[in-house]
Amino acid sequence: MSTVLQPVAASRSFGLSLRQTRAMAWRSTKETFRQPALVGPSMIFPIFFAALGASSFSRATSLPGFPKVESFLQFSLAATVVQGVLFGSVTGAAALATDIQNGFFDRLLLAPTSRTGILIGRLAGSAIFGAVQAAAFIAVLWPFGATIKSSFGGALVMVLSGGIVALAIGSLMSAVAIKTASAEAVQGTFPLLFILLFFSSAFFPRETMSGLYRNIADVNPISYLVEGMRELVLVGFSTSAMAKAIFIPTAICVVAILIALRQLRVRLASR
Amino acid sequence: MTNSPSNSPILAENLTRHFGEVKAVDGIDMQVNAGEIFGFLGPNGAGKSTAVRMLTTLLRPTAGRAIVAGFDVATHPDEVRRRIGVALQDAAIDPLMTGSELLQLQAVLYGIPSSQTKSRTAELLERVGLTAAGDRRVGTYSGGMRRRLDLALSLIHQPTVLFLDEPTTGLDPMSRLTLWEEVRRLNREGTTVLLTTQYLEEADQLADRIAIIDKGKIVREGKPQDLKAEVGFPTLIVNVQKDHQDAARSVLLQFGELRPTAEGTLGVGLRDGAQVVTDVVRKLDEAHVHLIHLEINEPSLDDVFADATGHRLEGDKS
Secondary structure, eight states: OOOOOOOOOOOOOHHHHHHHHHHHHHHHHHHHHTOHHHHHHHHHHHHHHHHHHHHHSGGGGGSTTOOOOSOHHHHHHHHHHHHHHHHHHHHHHHHHHHHHHHTHHHHHHTSSSOHHHHHHHHHHHHHHHHHHHHHHHHHHHGGGTOOOTTHHHHHHHHHHHHHHHHHHHHHHHHHHHHHHOOHHHHHTTHHHHHHHHHTTTSSSOGGGOOHHHHHHHHHOHHHHHHHHHHHHHHTOOOHHHHIIIIIHHHHHHHHHHHHHHHHHHHHHHTO | OOOOGGGOSEEEEEEEEEETTEEEEEEEEEEEOTTOEEEEEOOTTSSHHHHHHHHTTSSOOSEEEEEETTEETTTOHHHHHHHEEEEOTTOOOOTTSBHHHHHHHHHHHTTOOHHHHHHHHHHHHHHTTOTTTTTSBGGGSOHHHHHHHHHHHHTTTOOSEEEEESTTTTOOHHHHHHHHHHHHHHHHTTOEEEEEESOHHHHHHHOSEEEEEETTEEEEEEOHHHHHHHHOSOEEEEEEOGGGHHHHHHHHHTTSOEEOOSTTOEEEEOTTOGGGHHHHHHHHHHTTOOEEEEEEEOOOHHHHHHHHHSSOHHHHOO
């Protein structure tokens, strides 16, 4: 109890900002995995839905317009990944809202750190969780028939894509978290995500749809996120598959991060 | 220990913060000298925390200015942040992380080199007596342990100015004494401390100087003993039967001015000192006032507060 501390000079540099962002991401990831009650449902329910779909819709694969697949499970792998990542992203954003609610965010703001780094660190944690989810879904479903045509390379791209999708959705949800400072409000967006997922090509190809449902699926960004990964699973590597799996989520991600950062600036400016 | 305004660790001029129509802090002026413990005393909602949030760069002032550790909080917030330590009210600490992990995160946020992070963490855990609990999640800590960890977090970068916002609220007496001792030790080592409190005893015991804040304004400022001396007379508090209160009030007024006291009691500042108590009792008896209880108090900070605001701090505490 008699230690004398040595003073430390702090300065803001790119290297330090990177280290701070990494530390925030590390904290966010640890915090997520230390809450089994939150992690469990976002891992188990998508697998449950995949198993339910595989057992209930196996004959749907012979419908006109349905792509050539080995099994319905193979078709639904991409949807399982996106579904899990969407739900996981809500968890990360709700944790950010809790940080704001309970004052931990103020502790971070009291440090001489980049405000952007604080947010990006939290979002990076969501991305890591999303990538882990994607890897877990692939590892669990592949042995049961969800074969990936583009093999391990494709699986790696899917994992990367899962991380980017998590970052994109996590950023949008974080904007809600920053705006409302309410974990309940963030959790309240869950039904909206579920509706978006339901009105997309996640569970059935767009070619088998008609009317309003088809029109919504055509403009629903979730359709494109799922289809990029699905092409990697069903067809193999192609420019189109890579564009859909990586570039489309990246573009959405950039816009979403800008929205979240703007929301943060607005919040800080209003203090 | 008096500083010129230019080298005061904390200097506020007309510091003001409004939330809509509410004047949370209403033009306060204050100067904290290097190496002193300065207490901000006031009830809930008086404006203490808002003032601290402005001084620590978390809130922008609506008007006025504040210089902390030599830098303007509005124009050089990062320079201020590098030099101050802050333990906010309610010890907002992530319950899912361990004490060690939070200290290491804090070290990174303050730019402490990786090579020093572990040793600094160990030093601080030892300093606040949490070495054994360092690898436990904070969610398992008691209130006192959380406060000590909060203090350790605020010290990670060896700040020259330390802000403690109600550091002992909700703590048991033993934890409170432990924290007081740590604050005194930090102060002896040269750290300037500004603490807010709603506890009279805490302000009296710890602070070299105090400012009493009420409804956003500083209503008294000075050394506790000087402020108490200004109030002067001891307070006689009597508890009488309800239907004898008017008669008792008439008697008490002969010995001094009535003072605000807890409901159901009457208080008078004895202008001729405590030696007239027997006279008061005799007069009350002659007036056929049935006395239930009587006590005499030397001037306290609560008397100072009551003298300045017209109401008592202790009666306001939730």
